[in-house]
Structure formats: structure tokens, C-alpha cells
Amino acid sequence: MLPCVATVRVVATGTLIFLIIGVVGVAVLTLALLGTELLHFGQPDFDGPVSTEAVAGFVGAFGFGGAIVNELLGARTPGLVALAAAGGVVAAVPTAWVASRLGRAARDMPTDPTPTxxxxxxxxxxxxxxxxxxxxxxxxxxxxxxxxxxxxxxxxxxxxxxxxxxxxxxxxxxxxxxxx
Structure with missing residues (x-):
């Protein structure tokens, strides 16, 4: 009878950090798209040059993209982790643009007036x-x-x-x- 051997896959620290960043970004993006006005400081009518949706979409895609590239490279050195971060940026830029467009479309959607x-x-x-x-x-x-x-x-x-x-x-x- 063969002994039972449990195998545990070790996740690289860089991958874990990227995954945490991705989860935080997606959570903030979800709240922003649902209209909770999270992180809305100062003047209530001023969104600033970059929307919360764009930043949250960027952070989420950066985290998950970085985690994927980090695992594909087997990154254990700072140089490879930096390369994984660059891969995360490549995924994050188009995602931020799409999140910004979706947020703007949701805010500017025409609606019928309330009946009186x-x-x-x-x-x-x-x-x-x-x-x-x-x-x-x-x-x-x-x-x-x-x-x-x-x-x-x-x-x-x-x-x-x-x-x-x-x-x-x-x-x-x-x-x-x-x-x-």
C-alpha cells in the first residue's frame, strides 16, 4: 500500500500581492459602478480628470494581470516581479478606459421624467x-x-x-x- 502524499502548491509572494491588489480594485470598481460615490471628496459635482471607475478598473486589472504574468514567469526575483508589474500595466490601461466609458454611460443615461x-x-x-x-x-x-x-x-x-x-x-x- 502506497503512503498518501499531499501536495501543496506554493504561491509566490508577488502573485499573492498582485491578487490582493486585483481584489481590492474589483471591489472598489463594483461599488463605484453601483453609484455609491465611494471616495467622493471635496466638491460633490467635481469628478476630477480621472473617474473612480477608471482608477478602480486600472488597479483591478493591474493586480490580476500582474498575478497571471508573475505565475507564467515563475517570478521569484525582483526583476521578474517588475516584469510582471509591466504586464499588469499592459492589461490595466484598456480596462481602465472601458471602466471609464461604462461609468460615464451609466451616469449620462437619459431617463424619462417622474410622472406628476x-x-x-x-x-x-x-x-x-x-x-x-x-x-x-x-x-x-x-x-x-x-x-x-x-x-x-x-x-x-x-x-x-x-x-x-x-x-x-x-x-x-x-x-x-x-x-x-
Whole structure:
């Protein structure tokens, strides 16, 4: 019977350091792309000449690229570790550019304005709770493509299931309706 021999691969110190740098860079990049405004000092509207996303992308790619090159070279001397660092820079520059472009695209993405009470006027919907003459019922309308449930008043009683038309927005959550 052969003795059980466990083999352990020793990771070079340079590789471990590069991997730690890469993990830190990716963590900061993830937070920056999610909009946490990490490391946002001074004037809140000033990003500076280089974005946080670009720096974090550079650091992450530098760390992982350096670790790959370090392992491929079997770098155990300072000269080979410096060569591995140069390989990390080669990987980091395009990654920083892509991260910067992605961050800018996310920040500058056009969005629709938030609907206001004026957008309620003219909406079509259905009565979901009967609307009495002297009180409020409930209606469901679509505003900006989303279903919204609102309190509703009317000049005459309206039963459940009746199609309605919003005539006036009394507040952000209540409307005056007529049958359609």
C-alpha cells in the first residue's frame, strides 16, 4: 500500500500581492459602478480628470494581470516581479478606459421624467371600489405605462368594473372621474 502524499502548491509572494491588489480594485470598481460615490471628496459635482471607475478598473486589472504574468514567469526575483508589474500595466490601461466609458454611460443615461399629478388627467381606467356621490372610491389607471391605484370622486355613483376617464387631479393620490 502506497503512503498518501499531499501536495501543496506554493504561491509566490508577488502573485499573492498582485491578487490582493486585483481584489481590492474589483471591489472598489463594483461599488463605484453601483453609484455609491465611494471616495467622493471635496466638491460633490467635481469628478476630477480621472473617474473612480477608471482608477478602480486600472488597479483591478493591474493586480490580476500582474498575478497571471508573475505565475507564467515563475517570478521569484525582483526583476521578474517588475516584469510582471509591466504586464499588469499592459492589461490595466484598456480596462481602465472601458471602466471609464461604462461609468460615464451609466451616469449620462437619459431617463424619462417622474410622472406628476398633471399626467393623471386624461388617463383611462377601471373602478375597483365603487365611487359614491359624497365620498371616495378607488380606480386603477395607467400612468407612464405603470398601473396606479387612486382614490376617486365623481358627480354620480359609479359601480365596480366601469371604465372611467380622469377629468381632474385633486391631489397626487386622488382624482375626479367620469364614466367613459
Amino acid at each position: 399629478r398633471n399626467d393623471l388627467v386624461g388617463a383611462l381606467g377601471l373602478v375597483v371600489t365603487p365611487v359614491p356621490v359624497d365620498g371616495y372610491g378607488e380606480v386603477r389607471v395607467r400612468v407612464a405605462g405603470a398601473p396606479v391605484k387612486l382614490n376617486a370622486r365623481a358627480d354620480r355613483p359609479i359601480p365596480v368594473g366601469t371604465q372611467i376617464f380622469v377629468v381632474e387631479a385633486l391631489s397626487e393620490t386622488s382624482v375626479h372621474v367620469e364614466t367613459y
